Amino acid sequence: MFALVDGNNFYVSCERVFRPSLNGLPVVVLSNNDGCAIARSNEAKAIGIKMGQPYFQFRGLEETHGLVVLSANFALYGDLSDRVASLVAGLGPSHEVYSIDESFVDLTGLRCDLEERARRLRQRILQWVGIPCGVGIGPTKTLAKLANHVAKTAERKPGSYPEKLAQVCDFSRLNRDELADILKATDVGEVWGVGPRISEQLKEAGIRTVYELTRLDPATVRARWSVVLERTVRELQGTPCISLEEVAPNKKEIACTRSFGKPVEGYKDLEEAVTEFASRAAEKLRKQGSVAAQVLAFVRTSPFRKCEQYSRSMTIPLRRPTNDTRPIVQAALMALRAIYKPGFLLAKAGVMLMELTPDTVSQGELDLEDQEPDNGKLMTAVDNLNGRFGKGTVLVASAGLEGDRRNWSMKQLRRTPAYTTRWEDMPIARA
């Protein structure tokens, strides 16, 4: 049996912890550059603001509806997230932090009344941290997720589901018919793993509710859709296919990307941005104890504007895998030089580190030939200073062309050719 504990309207709830006067008001939290809504209070949802909706489309509701609009404060949310997660961990023997506002808990072996235990946890989190949560309980992670959806929706929209399921919903307590009724009342698109595309395809095939999805034969689902959806169907039928991951595996890619507040055209500005992205990414890389073998940089115009589109990326193989900021910045700038073309209003750029492997001591010490003499110590010192005095205290200066010529071997590049790809469909998830 699994539980999913999830903070309601999480970023908004975090803001309300420190500003209780926001309770009862429509509140949204905006993304970087105040671009679009990434969290909405129930009141904001009620006046029709959508997840991911651009701010300019609902600007003005401050005056007409008393909407409160806030810029995101991710440091605050991360801190409260840690506090919630540590309380959630007490619910069962093992737990997985799934996202900033969600944790799964394995309840196997607990002999107590699970619903009662969950309600007490919910109360404790509310009292000690100030964040209201929903809890879903079910025999698989997918069912726990669905139960959580029921718990939150029953609270927010009275009448949508039986009132007793509000806040905490334990599927294992329901009899066959009760569960069937709930699944029949739930749109197939609410299922974890069924996004907009699959949802549309299912509906075309006459599958509109979760109940109908659970009635499908897994083999048929696999043949017609995919093994991923098959797994989802099996999980809905009560067969666990997705296990708890207590320790987060190391990242396989590390990215740092930003949309610009205003379109950028000049090379100098891009160079500055890409240098910072590469430095931040390298920092994350060292934090997880990995080295990267490839560096990708990309630039793109805004897909939302009707201007001429330009979207390019380039991957540069590193001479040897490293987590040293300097060669990583140099590689990113080398890629930028190759893909930059003047005359476009660029809306976004970014750096990604790929082909990550664990940083082993031997890697640094056995191969002394082209090792920067103070590599490890210098980078550790940089990270410590930035940690103590704030991000950006110590920066790596953008390297000029001379530096690149000195450090980059074209022979190496030919052996492992760099390649360009279009960057038209950078995924931006929308709820």
Added chain:
DNA sequence: TCTGGGGTCCTAGGACCC
């Protein structure tokens, strides 16, 4: 004027091999 920033997994199809 103005549209986030991260990630993961799966699969089809091409390249290449014998």
Added chain:
DNA sequence: TCTGGGGTCCTAGGACCC
């Protein structure tokens, strides 16, 4: 009409998640 057969590796692209 009809165009071997089987395997591996790699990449692009699609789909999903928060």
